[in-house]
Amino acid sequence: MDDAITQGVKTGVILLAHGAPTRVADIPEYLQRIRGGTASSTEVIREITERYEAIGGSSPLLEITQGQAEALERFLNQGEDTFRVYIGMRNWYPLIEEAVQQAKDDGMDRLIALCLAPQFSKWSTERYLNSFNEALGKCNAGDIPVQFIKSWPNQPSLIDAFAERYRAAESDLKAKGHDTFHTVFTVHSIPSAYVEEGIDPYVQEYEKTLNGIRQQVPMEPWHQAYQSQGMIPCPWLEPSVEETLDNIAEEGGKAVLIFPVGFVCDHIEILYDIDIGFREYAEQKGLTLFRTESLNTSPLFIEALAGAVWEHLA
Structure with missing residues (x-):
């Protein structure tokens, strides 16, 4: 500079x-x-x-x-x-x-x-x-x-920060005996009409972040989902995290790592929606759910x- x-x-x-x-x-x-x-x-x-x-x-x-x-x-x-x-x-x-x-x-x-x-x-x-x-x-x-x-969405140090969190989580899962696991990327969902009408680039923005991370840390299998749909009675972007967990369970998966890349710190969508809501839902499906640490500071x-x-x- x-x-x-x-x-x-x-x-x-x-x-x-x-x-x-x-x-x-x-x-x-x-x-x-x-x-x-x-x-x-x-x-x-x-x-x-x-x-x-x-x-x-x-x-x-x-x-x-x-x-x-x-x-x-x-x-x-x-x-x-x-x-x-x-x-x-x-x-x-x-x-x-x-x-x-x-x-x-x-x-x-x-x-x-x-x-x-x-x-x-x-x-x-x-x-x-x-x-x-x-x-x-x-x-x-x-x-x-x-x-x-x-x-x-793909600022180089942002991608580095997310990749660092992923590697730490991957190491933790493997230390706990989960050599294979499903990674589920998430961002906040929005009303689907915005995307369907072609006025909102949100999906492409999400993919820029996702692709940047995957170039640094190859992973399989992985999924792209949307979380924390609002209470407005309208269609929201899918697939939801719940749908994705259903599919993973049906495929015989056992461990899931939620990777929230649309959020940069701990708050209600992380601490409740993921750590409590999705974890309980995963348990009902026979899955063990983990989460990457938030970027925070x-x-x-x-x-x-x-x-x-x-x-x-x-």
């Missing part, structure tokens, strides 16, 4: 994440934010509350994202004070608007918004872009130069975030 690019210029990097409640008492408000101000039914609130209680009563997403931001700021600055890294959540606190306002108050000369979902989707990522643009308007920050990093992942930022400054 050319030193002239950053010399004397204060750059604010805003990490954009979904957000999650840190206590069960906040779940009704959290769900209302997700639904654009519409309150959820008592049944839905109860179901989500039970899930959060099952993982300890709160999500670690904010704490982990703060750790990512602090590590990224150190890595970008390399002992200098050119970059400031902020956190902006779309559905919980600190909100994106708060992050933009803080960056403006700190006198940032330019902003880079980085969505922490590597695979771009019009159904999800574009909402972050819209929320970010709205925040710029509300904060009267429209005169600050901005770049929005919305797609980085992996040094290689922090390098990936920095790489994505630098690539957009060059």
